Amino acid sequence: MSLRACRHCGHKVHQQTTDCPTCGGPTPGLTTGERTYSGLLLAALLAVVIVPLAVLFYGCISAFAG
Numbered sequence: 375m376s377l378r379a380c381r382h383c384g385h386k387v388h389q390q391t392t393d394c395p396t397c398g399g400p401t402p403g404l405t406t407g408e409r410t411y412s413g414l415l416l417a418a419l420l421a422v423v424i425v426p427l428a429v430l431f432y433g434c435i436s437a438f439a440g
């Protein structure tokens with residue numbers, strides 16, 4: 375765990391923490407760019423997981439339907 379300065383108040387916080395213990399700001403250890411990157415990564419991961427599941431699900435429904 376590395377310490378970063380909170381981007382809201384400057385207090386030292388863990389990089390991975392979700393809320394600053396001092397000011398309560400969200401994701402204090404991440405820069406805006408890192409948050410965007412995490413969001414994109416999460417979206418990509420969801421797409422990779424959900425699309426095959428959706429295809430599989432659709433295949434099952436089609437099989438039941440006829």
Ligand SMILES: [Zn+2]
Nearest residue numbers: 380383394397
């Ligand atoms: Zn803070």
